[in-house]
Amino acid sequence: MGKRPLKSILWAMLFATISQFCLAQNNVPSTPEEKRAAFLTPKYYTKFLGASFFTIATIEKEFDVEPVQIVGLTFFYDFGTCFVGMEALENGVVVQMTLRLFADAATDFIQKAVDYGYKYVDKGKDVNVRSNTGKPLPDVYGANVKRYRKTTKNGNVYMEVSNSKRYANEYEIAIYRAK
Secondary structure (H helix, E strand, O other): OOHHHHHHHHHHHHHHHHHHHHHHHOOOOOOHHHHHHHHOOHHHHHHHOOOOOOEHHHHHHHOOOOOOEEEOOEEEEEOOOOEEEEEEOOOOEEEEEEEEEEHHHHHHHHHHHHHHOOEEEEEEEEEEEEOOOOOOOOEEEEEEEEEEEEEEOOEEEEEEEEEOOOOOOEEEEEEEEEO
């Protein structure tokens, strides 16, 4: 009889530990670092882009970041793992996110979006212009663009991925909401 209650207690402790571990996996991000990392997942950017509460002020407060550059209404932030551009309306609501990723980081980012339900809808060509080269004339080159769409109750969220032979393994990604 002495072994049975001890065995029951051990099983109860094991299940309690597993339950705590499972609950910890489902926690909402709480630190700025966790929030920045979570925002770069499709679950969060799909929900937040274009939402009235998701503003430049909210990003700076919740993610504990300051813009490293501002161009018009586009604010660029260092998220630690990559630089992220947030384009806002005049009222500060963020409607588009842009980022540049490389190699496996880019393909993983795109695959997570596809796994979340983004569907490939179109491909095309585009012309990219870079003026951050330090040269008097911008760097102009052709790029291939793939467009993905996720339909939500608040409209469609699009992800456009461009890359070129000129800059192999570099992907420029733009994500935005459209009605």
